[in-house]
């Protein structure tokens with residue numbers, strides 16, 4: 001397929017035209033997630049640029065270069081790419097630690113409202129409330145595709161990669177799809193090594209690309225084609241998965257169950273850790289009292 005064919009294929013893709021019809025889905029949500037400053041918002045602008053095929057526009061606000069750890073996107077903003085496909089710019093986080101993973105999963109599971117601020121000030125009650133509140137809105141009609149964006153100039157230790165793997169595996173559990181990985185800054189010399197690490201994690205769909213930006217909006221055939229190819233593969237995968245009998249309502253309930261289980265488990269861990277710390281403190285106080293008594297006698 002040349003660029004025009006790919007663009008037409010993406011633009012004309014409709015869930016209604018899938019083999020078994022839309023089965024109750026009315027939208028494909030490309031859920032972008034990843035560390036702050038790795039190029040999520042830039043990827044949205046790049047996708048809009050290649051699909052609209054007009055002048056470059058900054059739809060999603062990007063972090064200024066050199067301040068890429070700033071956490072520019074604070075909201076879950078949605079951007080319509082085609083009538084069927086919507087891109088979601090989820091809030092990036094500085095580190096994917098225990099406190100933030102619950103929030104990442106809630107974003108991915110689509111239980112947090114779209115186009116509203118996301119705070120990492122979460123905790124058990126907040127996440128639970130969000131899940132319960134999401135009952136009010138019927139978002140089961142979204143076919144969720146997780147897309148992980150990673151800046152290939154970023155070095156990570158094996159330990160950090162294995163933590164990341166847990167997150168990608170969980171994203172697979174929540175959405176039913178192993179995340180597509182997009183490696184930005186494709187000129188990075190670390191690229192081959194990083195790509196291999198993602199492959200070893202079990203990632204099958206890996207794309208490397210260079211995002212367009214306000215400073216770098218000159219169209220190149222190669223950049224355009226790479227971004228179009230990446231979108232085409234994602235759409236083809238959705239089409240393929242729509243050949244199975246699916247039930248969006250059941251999927252939504254399953255996503256919620258996973259999230260419930262996750263936050264309850266995390267809360268139990270937190271209580272245990274707090275209990276262990278308190279016990280240790282009590283022991284120390286006991287030891288101090290005993291030493292005090294010995295000194296006195």
Ligand SMILES: Nc1nc2c(ncn2[C@@H]2O[C@H](COP(=O)(O)OP(=O)(O)OP(=O)(O)O)[C@@H](O)[C@H]2O)c(=O)[nH]1
Pocket residue numbers: 035036037038039040041042043061062063064065066068069070071072073074091092093184185186209210211212213
């Ligand atoms: N050279 C190069 N720069 C990029 C690429 N992708 C993003 N950038 C730059 O990296 C900076 C951060 O990009 P953003 O798109 O704002 O990153 P983000 O993931 O949306 O960041 P948060 O919203 O903070 O989570 C910006 O200055 C972009 O221009 C790329 O592929 N190559």
Ligand SMILES: [Mg+2]
Pocket residue numbers: 040041042061062063072073089
């Ligand atoms: Mg952003």
